[in-house]
Amino acid sequence: MTVETLVFEDKQTLVDTAARRFVDLVTTAQRERGSASVVLTGGSNGIAILAALAADSGDIDWSKVDIYWGDDRFVPAADPERNHGQAVDALLSKVPVEPARVHPMAPSDGDFGDDIGAAADAYAAVLAEAGDGTSPAFDLHLLGMGGEGHINSLFPHTPATAETTKTVVAVEDSPKPPPRRITLTLPVVNRSASVWFLVAGADKAQAVAAAHAGAAAADWPCAGAHGTTETVWFLDRSAASDLPD
Numbered sequence: 310m311t312v313e314t315l316v317f318e319d320k321q322t323l324v325d326t327a328a329r330r331f332v333d334l335v336t337t338a339q340r341e342r343g344s345a346s347v348v349l350t351g352g353s354n355g356i357a358i359l360a361a362l363a364a365d366s367g368d369i370d371w372s373k374v375d376i377y378w379g380d381d382r383f384v385p386a387a388d389p390e391r392n393h394g395q396a397v398d399a400l401l402s403k404v405p406v407e408p409a410r411v412h413p414m415a416p417s418d419g420d421f422g423d424d425i426g427a428a429a430d431a432y433a434a435v436l437a438e439a440g441d442g443t444s445p446a447f448d449l450h451l452l453g454m455g456g457e458g459h460i461n462s463l464f465p466h467t468p469a470t471a472e473t474t475k476t477v478v479a480v481e482d483s484p485k486p487p488p489r490r491i492t493l494t495l496p497v498v499n500r501s502a503s504v505w506f507l508v509a510g511a512d513k514a515q516a517v518a519a520a521h522a523g524a525a526a527a528d529w530p531c532a533g534a535h536g537t538t539e540t541v542w543f544l545d546r547s548a549a550s551d552l553p554d
């Protein structure tokens with residue numbers, strides 16, 4: 310497993326480079342195995358890469374991409390905070406995805422109503438069906454990161470971050486609003502071949518440095534995420550500013 314840390318002059322260069330590499334990864338998987346599976350994330354860079362792909366996604370066959378989410382807010386479907394809705398606006402409404410291959414987490418006004426536990430269990434069932442009873446080994450899991458090191462909705466010193474058995478859990482008291490979320494857990498993230506962090510801004514520098522120094526996942530959840538083939542940190546200069554030279 311390789312760990313690569315790439316530092317870019319600015320956020321747009323970071324996003325554009327990650328988008329080009331996304332095209333390479335997905336088209337390679339499609340050439341070798343017929344399809345690709347990717348886990349999307351929310352946040353500023355997670356959505357910016359989707360906008361870049363909407364502008365140019367090279368030879369990706371979008372009808373042969375299985376699309377999942379690392380986390381989402383358990384709010385009504387039309388709430389602008391939904392990672393799913395943002396991804397639809399930025400990319401999925403603009404490319405010919407196969408609807409049956411797009412797997413959003415349930416909103417709070419969806420099939421499970423306000424029952425967040427049932428919604429999380431249903432997503433675990435989706436993963437189990439696609440992944441031989443557990444979860445798929447995704448080709449790519451994109452991750453944004455908060456200043457305190459959260460990834461998906463895995464926050465420091467929380468049961469969700471400590472989870473070792475369940476693939477999907479409900480979070481009822483997220484420190485970052487909105488409080489109710491559904492998230493994949495670290496064991497699922499870590500079954501992905503490629504795990505890519507998309508991180509910009511000086512407020513993220515301490516967490517980036519902690520992860521690179523091998524911090525505990527309980528303290529800095531980002532430190533617990535690794536791909537089975539590669540882990541890539543796409544950073545702008547500010548996010549990299551606490552790393553040793």
Ligand SMILES: O=C1O[C@H](COP(=O)(O)O)[C@@H](O)[C@H](O)[C@H]1O
Pocket residue numbers: 350351352353354355379380381392452453454455456460461462485
């Ligand atoms: O809460 C969340 O935030 C992170 C990072 O967001 P950013 O705007 O600081 O880049 C995101 O990756 C995650 O999916 C989301 O739920």
